[in-house]
Amino acid sequence: MNQLLGAMVRMKHYVIVVSLYSQMELTRVSHNTYSLSILIDCFCKLGQMGCGFSVLGKMMKLGVEPNSRIAEALSLFHKMLEEGIQPHLHVYNTILNGLCKTKKVDAAGRFLCMMEDRGFEPNIIAYTAVIDCFCKNLSLKEALSLFSKLKEKRIRPNTITYSCLIKASLGLDQQQVAERLLDEMEDNKILLDVVTYGILVDWIGKKGSLDEAKNIMDTMRKRGIEPSTAGFRGYIKPNIVVYGMIIDALCKLRRFSDALNIIQKMRNQGIEPNVVIYNSLMRIMFLINKDFIAE
DNA sequence: CTAGGGTTAG
Numbered sequence: 305m306n307q308l309l310g311a312m313v314r315m316k317h318y319v320i321v322v323s324l325y326s327q328m329e330l331t332r333v334s335h336n337t338y339s340l341s342i343l344i345d346c347f348c349k350l351g352q353m354g355c356g357f358s359v360l361g362k363m364m365k366l367g368v369e370p371n372s373r374i375a376e377a378l379s380l381f382h383k384m385l386e387e388g389i390q391p392h393l394h395v396y397n398t399i400l401n402g403l404c405k406t407k408k409v410d411a412a413g414r415f416l417c418m419m420e421d422r423g424f425e426p427n428i429i430a431y432t433a434v435i436d437c438f439c440k441n442l443s444l445k446e447a448l449s450l451f452s453k454l455k456e457k458r459i460r461p462n463t464i465t466y467s468c469l470i471k472a473s474l475g476l477d478q479q480q481v482a483e484r485l486l487d488e489m490e491d492n493k494i495l496l497d498v499v500t501y502g503i504l505v506d507w508i509g510k511k512g513s514l515d516e517a518k519n520i521m522d523t524m525r526k527r528g529i530e531p532s533t534a535g536f537r538g539y540i541k542p543n544i545v546v547y548g549m550i551i552d553a554l555c556k557l558r559r560f561s562d563a564l565n566i567i568q569k570m571r572n573q574g575i576e577p578n579v580v581i582y583n584s585l586m587r588i589m590f591l592i593n594k595d596f597i598a599e
Numbered sequence: 600c601t602a603g604g605g606t607t608a609g
Contacts, residue, residue, distance in 0.1 A: 313607075338606040345607045397601045404602085432602045464603045471604070502604050548608035555609095583609040 318346040341546045348553035353562075356550060360542055374402040397430050404437035412437050428454070432465045439472035444481070447472060463489075467500045474507040498529050544570075548580050555588040563588070 312321050321342065340359055347356035381399055384391055396419055403412040416434050419426045431454045438447035447469060454461065466489050473481040489496065496504075501524045508517040524530075547570050554563040563585065567577055 341607045343607095348608085394601055401601060427601090429602050434602095436603065462602090467603045497603095499604055506605065543607090545606080545608050550608085552608055580609045587609075 313342055313345060316349075318350050321346045322350070341542070341549075344542075344546055345549050348549050351553070351557070353550075353553060353557065353559075356553070360546070360550060374399075374406050374408070377402060393424060393427065396424055396426070397433070400426075400430055401433050404433045407437070407441050409437060409441045425457075428459055428462055428465065431459065432462075432468065435465060436468040439468055444469075444472045444476055444478065448481075460492075461494075463494055463497050463500060466494060467497075467503060470500065471503045474503065495527075498524070501529065541573075544575050544578060544581075547575065547577075548584070551577075551581050552584040555584045558588060558592065560588055560592070 344356050344359050347353070347359065377399055381391065381395070396415075400412060400415050400419075403415055412434050416426055416430065419430065431450065435447045435450055438444075438450060451461065451465070451469060466485055470482050470485050473479070473485065501520055505517050505520050508520065547566060551563045551566055554560075554566065567581070570577060
């Protein structure tokens with residue numbers, strides 16, 4: 305769905321996109337960071353700043369920071385061990401997930417080994433979390449080596465495990481690795497799901513062969529899988545690009561103090577303006593100056 | 600609420 309909305313924005317059908325959103329609200333298709341960001345972009349380009357602000361406000365309300373104080377969680381965890389309390393497997397996995405999400409690659413790897421040493425045989429969820437972390441922050445090679453290790457232990461990788469590795473392979477243009485993984489899935493009767501298909505469609509789309517992308521979409525539909533925005537588990541909150549769109553629109557309307565206000569809001573969220581935002585601000589100052597000279 | 604994707608700004 306978001307791919308479709310993005311395409312319509314590129315074709316400048318802003319009004320249609322906005323009306324699609326009301327339809328999504330009515331049919332209760334869930335929104336996420338992506339869909340709301342695109343909506344804000346449309347309002348900015350239509351000059352409807354009031355509407356843009358109201359969506360931004362909605363995002364900020366929904367985007368309450370998770371308390372990801374992983375260090376505290378870790379020390380609490382070690383205290384449990386010292387006191388002889390055996391944490392359950394899902395406690396291990398929650399901590400491991402926190403380490404992976406905060407990109408603590410080494411710590412995540414060590415934590416996984418610690419689980420093995422303590423006789424807590426990590427399950428496929430634990431391995432998949434670390435494999436994904438390795439893919440994104442270390443190397444495909446390390447991720448693949450962990451992958452063979454879990455297969456040796458007779459732990460069965462699933463669709464999610466394969467999706468992580470396939471995405472990483474394609475990102476590095478290692479098409480033959482991705483093909484091998486896809487063959488392996490087929491041999492083991494592990495089905496592709498909406499996320500796996502999404503990864504393939506995205507990659508083929510970037511390669512430019514739209515026919516092949518269409519083929520994959522057809523296969524999906526034949527199997528009863530519809531593209532959707534569902535399944536999003538993260539927090540909805542504005543990022544620097546969203547703020548950038550709003551600030552640029554305000555600058556074009558010469559609403560300088562409003563733009564500065566937004567920057568203050570960003571800083572309150574711990575996001576510092578980048579070069580794109582400074583460029584927007586500099587242009588408006590240049591324009592104001594020109595008006596001043598003309599008068 | 601135990602693991603995976605995509606999107607928009609000068």
